[in-house]
Amino acid sequence: MKDAEKKVKEEKKEEEAEEQEEVKEEKKLEEDPKAKVDTDKIAKKQEDLLVKKAVVEAEEKENKKAEKKIEKAEKAVKEEEKEVVKEAKADKVVQLEKKEEDAEKKDEGKENAAAASAKDPPYKTLPAKDVHIKSALLKDDCAGHFRQSKDHEIHDHPVWIKVKPAEDRFGWYQAGKWHISDLAKLNTMLKE
Numbered sequence: 001m002k003d004a005e006k007k008v009k010e011e012k013k014e015e016e017a018e019e020q021e022e023v024k025e026e027k028k029l030e031e032d033p034k035a036k037v038d039t040d041k042i043a044k045k046q047e048d049l050l051v052k053k054a055v056v057e058a059e060e061k062e063n064k065k066a067e068k069k070i071e072k073a074e075k076a077v078k079e080e081e082k083e084v085v086k087e088a089k090a091d092k093v094v095q096l097e098k099k100e101e102d103a104e105k106k107d108e109g110k111e112n113a114a115a116a117s118a119k120d121p122p123y124k125t126l127p128a129k130d131v132h133i134k135s136a137l138l139k140d141d142c143a144g145h146f147r148q149s150k151d152h153e154i155h156d157h158p159v160w161i162k163v164k165p166a167e168d169r170f171g172w173y174q175a176g177k178w179h180i181s182d183l184a185k186l187n188t189m190l191k192e
Contacts, residue, residue: 004063011056018049124150125161133171142180146171152190159186 022045125147134143145164152159154172161183162169171180172189 004059004066008056008059008063011052011059015049015052015056018045022046022049125163131160142169144169152186154189 022042025042129148131146133146142162144162144166146160146162149159149161149170155174157173160171161167162171162180168183169180170183170186171178173179
């Protein structure tokens, strides 16, 4: 853009110089009416001047069009940047809402788990006979608080139901050893 402006300025200077030269020649003709006049030369110069003016005007129009296009492009870029910022903000809002929903779901899950544990367990136990079993030999999911069952026995020994941290295991004594298994197996063992 700057090169085009320089070119236009240079061409204008050339035109002005040529016009001044013409003015000088016209003054000479006015001062000396007998001076030799080369009409072809004058006509050629005037024609060249008109062509140059037309070229300069066309270039100025093109420059203005280019400037307008650049302005439009810059404006479009700014608007696009604003849209990108808005989209980024919207994405952050969506992420925050999702985090809040996840937190609410976690809280609901905790409340549901607390409510489920507060309900009566399917196997009735004796709260007074609560034992905490913990051993390096036991797997983590087997260790915990066990209570003696009110209603169930295996091989004439009471069944012990795991109540904490989750009611998912039971234990029984058989052949001189304690055994712990999944609570789901208790019903099949009781039927045997």
